[in-house]
Amino acid sequence: MNIRPSALALAAAVLLVTLTGCSMTEGNSDSVPFSGTSTSSDAAxxxxxxxxxxxxxxxxxxxxxxxxxxxxxxxxxxxxxxFQILHPWSFYPASASDLDVAMERLKEELPKRGWKIVDYGPDTSKNKNIRMTADNDEKKVSTRIIKMSKNDPPKLSLDVVSGCYKIPDGQEIERF
Known part of the structure; x- marks a missing residue:
């Protein structure tokens, strides 16, 4: 699949607004948390x-x-x-009936592992996909998980986005 850079930039901007305005920071909920100093490769x-x-x-x-x-x-x-890191991926269950099981397990297990679910419910699409957004304040990351039952094949679409990193002095950010 060939994606134009401008489309990727637009998708990234929408994702950032969706994911990073949650509760990952203390105080100002509109800012992205600082994740520390790192190379982009190590942060990825x-x-x-x-x-x-x-x-x-x-x-x-x-x-x-x-x-x-x-x-x-x-x-x-x-x-x-x-810089920030975005890791988008999808999960395809072996059986379509396992999609509900997978989403419920994530809803139950993420909070047990330091995640706070900040949004859960159907989106506004005609398919009424179930969306869950969760933040992990300790790890300075957020995830958005979308249960796409009506896709062919059915899947979970996941985006994991980091907080904001600073590149070490004397180094440059690798773009990938």
């Missing part, structure tokens, strides 16, 4: 480990899509010094 590895942890909680047979993290700018900050 950390974000992908969080995704793997979410995958482990699903608890039903299925497969995850092949996906890669991407580097985004932090809203209102110097794009040469600050």
């Amino acid at each position: 590895d950390a974000t992908e480990r969080v995704s793997s942890g979410i995958y482990d909680l699903i608890g039903v047979k299925g497969r995850a899509s092949e996906s890669y993290s991407t580097v985004m700018g932090c809203s209102g900050k110097d794009t040469g010094k600050y």
Whole structure:
């Protein structure tokens, strides 16, 4: 699939507004939390480990899509010094009936692992997909999970986004 950079930038902006205005920060709920100083490669590895942890909680047979993290700018900050990581992926259960089980397990298990569910319910699409947004203040990450029962094949669509990192002095942000 060929995605134009402008479409990816628009999708990233919409995702940031959706995910990062939640409760990941103390005080100002409109700002993205500071995740510390890191290279973009190390930050991507950390974000992908969080995704793997979410995958482990699903608890039903299925497969995850092949996906890669991407580097985004932090809203209102110097794009040469600050960045966030987005890791989008999908989960396809072996059986369509397991989709509900997978979503319920995530709803139950995420809070037991330090996540706070900040939004849950149907979206405004004609399919009324179930959306869940959860924040992990300790890890400075947020996830949005969408149960897409009417897709062919049915799937969970997951986006994991980090807080805002600062690149170490003397280094440059790798864009991928």
